[in-house]
Amino acid sequence: MTEPRMFDAERLERLINDARGGEPDSRRLLHGRGRCYPGCEQINVDFFNPVAVVTLYAESAEAHLTGIMKELKCLQPSPLEALVVQRRYLAGAPAEWLVGVMPESWYARRGSLRFALTLDGQQNPGFFLDMEPGRRWLEALAPGKRVLNLFAYTCAFSVVAVAAGAERVVNVDMSKQALARGRDNHHINGLDKRRSEFLPEQILKSWSRIRRRGPYDVVILDPPSFQRGSFVATRDYAKLVRRLPELLPAGGDVLACLNAPELDTGFLQQVFAEHCPQARLLERLPGSEDFPDAEPERQLKLLHFTYPGVSG
Structure with missing residues (x-):
């Protein structure tokens, strides 16, 4: 047989x-x-x-x-x-x-870009393959833009954005170790270090420092769905969304990410409707073909919102 x-x-x-x-x-x-x-x-x-x-x-x-x-x-x-x-x-x-x-030396590869990997004591090697649709989205949008990368981890979004011609990327994460790996990823790819910044901050407690470096043209929200003592999506995602008007000028773009199988697209839509009603959903990015799912709502959710602001 x-x-x-x-x-x-x-x-x-x-x-x-x-x-x-x-x-x-x-x-x-x-x-x-x-x-x-x-x-x-x-x-x-x-x-x-x-x-x-x-x-x-x-x-x-x-x-x-x-x-x-x-x-x-x-x-x-x-x-x-x-x-x-x-x-x-x-x-x-x-x-x-x-x-x-x-x-x-062990790397994830994306075109000409490389991202250092390790499994030494880590659950994740340092590069999320299912996030590729989001990276393609940012790559197309990034030239000349100011980008805020929240929950940056090892800063793959930042590497892609700077390589695509972003004016500046501010990376924020509570883990100094992850940001150090992110800084190394920029160095590995020979990127201009003046166009990226790395802030080791508790995001929900550091809005004044984050806001001072704005305004931003693009904001990426990529929090963990559940991280004990730090972030719980059902409780804390709203705290991110209600800050968007302080960060974005009129016409800014938001990529709202959610990797929680138990929460569907409707959860993110409701959070935006309640806490940033000016924002408008443009699309949910299609999932990676390498990550088929019998129930698409359990896949990584990547929603593109625009924030038109208030015209003057």
Whole structure:
């Protein structure tokens, strides 16, 4: 009896062939968490050339590891030099290198841009693949703009915006370590350091310092959905939205992000309607094709609002 394939064979072969020809963009190979692949609901597989990262969310998913490794090894000649498995169902989400060793320098790649990665004691390597539609949106909008990047993490939005010609990007995050990695990402890509700033601040308590560096043409709201002691979307998202009139001039744009499967698009629309009624929803950005979901409302939500302000 033939074992079921874990991956879309044609798509995976195309990706591997692209890798042989140069430096392919980093991609998700298998998005089991979207529940479109029966039996793989507790597995994700990502490709950061030349490393594949397998993430397991339940002990039962261990049974699929052999099949995953077999399929990836069958792609010969293959650019894959290493395979790491991260077990999210265990405390601390430990990572184990099953094939090869961790490269001295390991990057996510997006066109000509690179973003440093690490799994040492981290749940996330430092680059969110599902945010690509948001990065494309910002890349098109950024030239000549002043951008505020709230909950900046490792500043991928900022790297993309500065590389696209943004006048200035202010990155704000409570984690000094994440911002240090963000600063390194700008340096890795040879970007003008005068066009980016990094503020280690508790955002909900630091509006005066954030406002002083404005006004902004683009504001990105990308908070965690739930971070104990820091941010809870159902309670705190409104606190961000009601500040927008202080930050944006007439005609400014907002990208409101929400990665909470239990909250739908209607949640964000209601928050804006109540706390910044002048803002107008233009579109929900389409999700990444690499992240199919049986229930689209459980996907990452990326809503583009415009703030027309008050004409004088």
